[in-house]
Amino acid sequence: MTSGFEIYCHSHTNLSDEEIERIVSTAIPGSLQRNESLLQQGQVCRHKTFILKGLLRTYGIAEDGSEYILQFSTDNSWTLDAESYHLQSASQFNITAIERTEVLQWTRADFDRLLTDIPALNIYSLQLITRTTYTGRQRLFTTLSASPEEKYEDFVRTYPDLLARLPLHMIAAYLGISLKTLTRIRHSQLHR
């Protein structure tokens, strides 16, 4: 059986078939219902997760109880709370399924062993974390500098495919604006 993960590895890494097979053999498959959580605030993030299909959000809860979304993760990408995973500390964030989601997971111990044994995986991991840093910077700059309208336009440009799969209030929670403002922007853009 050739899974989506194997196809992904072939096109994004230099891993050999044997290496991929070894990686897959230690993976734990799982699936999440809509609204089911992969990780909750206060828990330790014990797995590295690859998303075969579906949609997750990583979010934190502000003091007043409102939700702010740091990241959406969809098909063929990785998700975890890096800090909690590496330090085995309590996570401040939640990761929850927006749609039914199929995942592969690795425990820290298993994945560390793979990293030690497979140099190509190590290189790929490094690329990944580097890219994460870039997009994070970009996101921070936009969040700081852009107006609500610019943020929305940027979101549409960057994630056109997500637009249809997300309720508006989550887009608002991602952009850091109120639902009201988001609706207002969308309304004003119709009349152009």
Add this chain to the structure above:
Amino acid sequence: MTSGFEIYCHSHTNLSDEEIERIVSTAIPGSLQRNESLLQQGQVCRHKTFILKGLLRTYGIAEDGSEYILQFSTDNSWTLDAESYHLQSASQFNITAIERTEVLQWTRADFDRLLTDIPALNIYSLQLITRTTYTGRQRLFTTLSASPEEKYEDFVRTYPDLLARLPLHMIAAYLGISLKTLTRIRHSQLHR
């Protein structure tokens, strides 16, 4: 001559004296006047930079010309535009000295060789980038969720030492609020 860099390496890494010496021997020392730039928007970031003493800011310019600060970097820390450095692409950001600053720099080629040859340096680099990712997340969440007042309090808590070294308009540009609002907050906090 034992430089601040060597002392730093001893306390923060597992590098041996010989390794440290090798690293230092390929470094290019430099110094920046107040307001002098290490990197300007559009240039390629050709060096990895360690700050011996001083204070730098990394910032971007929004479309309307205003400045937003992504990061302050001070004594015994590293700075660069990671994306520009790794991809040798044009940087979107500027890095400029706030105070007179003494640095050590390595070219990409030299540092890559060091990384290949010295495993302990590799491990340290990985820790560093991992920590960068954490703080970036934290920053994003605060930027999204906190009120201007909370942001300021958080800044004071996190960087008490920087407070005295920075003009207020830079703190405002870091927090993403107007100078006016920052003054108002500081004023209101006096009367408590």
Add this chain to the structure above:
DNA sequence: CGGTCTCTTGACGGAGTTCAAAGCTAGTGG
């Protein structure tokens, strides 16, 4: 078909921004 979730809209209030002016400070050059 009933209920929950989602989206839109209106009225209102307020926090933050912009613009402008003026006092203060510190660094520079004569």
Add this chain to the structure above:
DNA sequence: CCACTAGCTTTGAACTCCGTCAAGAGACCG
């Protein structure tokens, strides 16, 4: 060493955009 200037900080007035509250219509799911 002093005078001067440029940059820094504060403050005021007016405005505007965004958020909160509230209500209602529509869509989707069980």
